[in-house]
Amino acid sequence: MIESRLGKEHHLVKVYHLLDWGRFGRLLSCVYERSEPVAGVIPYDPVKMFRVMILQAWHSLSDPKMEEALKVRLDFMWFAGFDVGDDVPDETSICRFRNRLVAKDLDSRLFAELNEQLIAHNIMVEHASAAIIDASVIESAARPKQTVYPMPEDRKEDETPPSIIKQSADPDAAWLKKGKRSHFGYKLFAVVDEDGFARHGDMTSANQSETTYFETIVTDMPKHEGMRVYSDKGNASQSNRNLLKHHKLKDGIMHKAARNRPLTSWEKIKNHLISSIRYIVEQGFGTLKRPLDFSRASYFGLERVKGQAFRKMICLNLIKAANMIELLDTGQHAIPSLKRLEAI
Template sequence: MGEQRTLASVVYDSKRKVTRRERFLQEMDRVIPWATLIALVAPHYVKPGRGRRPMPLETMLRIYFLQQWFNLSDPQAEDMLYNSESMRRFARVELGEDTVPDESTILRFRHLLEAHQLTAQMFDAVRDLLAARDVLVTTGTTVDATLIAAPSSTKNATKTRDPEMRQTRKGKSWYFGMKCHIGTDPQGFVHTLVTTDAAHSDIGQLPHLVHGLEDTLHGDKAYWKEADRVAYEAHGGQYLINQRGERTPARDALNRERSRIRARGEHLFHVVKVLWGFTKVRYRGLMKNTVRALAAFALANLLLARKRLVPAGT
């Protein structure tokens, strides 16, 4: 953002109320490790040379994060940069001087992240940051999964549904889409993310969600397996998966007690799906939506940890 200011920007500075959107963007701006994330993308980003001057890398990364938080398509992201002063300020774009990235530029940047799987590296970088700041702990793991819906209609150019998505039954209802499987620490910070189509069983992904250093393992009944319990406890661990079997007052009380800890693993789902709107896939194919999921859960980790990453009053 340059020093040239528009009249609208100057007037915006004089307003008295700080909106919830502004406060949220300010908090996220302080906790995101910009230097680390930019360094991950920089080797793959276009360098200035012949042709049109590329947009600043940090600006494009900031716009990409805005897309995750406000569930914006590429055209919507371009429109919001014209409509919202708070978003322009977060993206470091000034209408009076800077060029606003168009939807094609935003699309190409997203494709760059997908081609090099850079959001997986961002996810790892955020996890390492939380571990280094003693926010993420390794004493236990909670495993869980959530469904992300996909369009089941065949009214499209290919007259087919997404071949990488599948359907599954939950209760008496059928769902078509994908699953996000996560492993979190006892506080609810996700350390592992795996995606599959919706037909994959939850328990089948359990070996991919543990890191091997935990002493306790929590999860709902979908992860219960007697053979796993025997093996886990034989190695000195506490197998605290909710028990299956006939319901009795004692078993119900035990599962309720275990669920008090297990439920913390669902806080990230609330942020990503309810607050940020990632309830339905935007793209075809599991890879593209996995890229988005990794970015969303990394940012959700930072949101939940923001008060511990930034001292009060800064």
């Protein structure tokens, strides 16, 4: 009844029928593992809780707001797998489940499983021709506290230059100055393909150098021989170009002018061509930061923020997938037959 009200064009209906939730269930089977039986309430089905995590990340809801939405929104109840009148997870259960995912490093594995399923449906290509790498700052959920030490004495301010100590409830966040603005938080490294689907990601403190971290990203990301790696001129070092050559990847790093060595005409043309591809990753960050509201982290600590980043990238890929497919009717029920929209 609820599904028929939502209609087969509803994004949650499309996503629900698109995915094989049993495969996610096998990954999630370890969430409640215990060394010995423990008396207590039976935990919620981990697949249902994973769908709650998707809803929370997609709509950027706090734990209390997520609990409330599960009680009053029919589309949320239906997608997560709860009926009207069922007990739904409270905010504490939602928080604990999310922390379990982080503790077992499951968010990245769930993201990889999603991509495998999208490839199986021919929504994502298996061997992407491009890997576009970029990084963007994610503000910390905490605000840094500033303390001046030692405190200057009245009329003696000039005797001892004070030092500034910055403390924060978020121990892993760091400062980064970009242009005239200073940012306190983290840096999200993302790799997208030529269609804009997120293929890989990682999170570091904001002060991590993009040039030196390029090797880590290229080494860890899914890749295949002949793929072209695109990146901005911040990664234009000979060591990074040699790294791509070592992995048998094509060089799509922009060229950077140096003192007494301006760009050649060929390098300017190549930079222009690379820029015409690199905008795709900027679109991805735009989706993450605006519709998915990931300009600022919701949690403290690198691992929790990294888990949030993978859940946001899951939503990014699901948004793109939902826009590329339609459900087909056969018989009397809405069923998971899928047809890719060729016009997209």
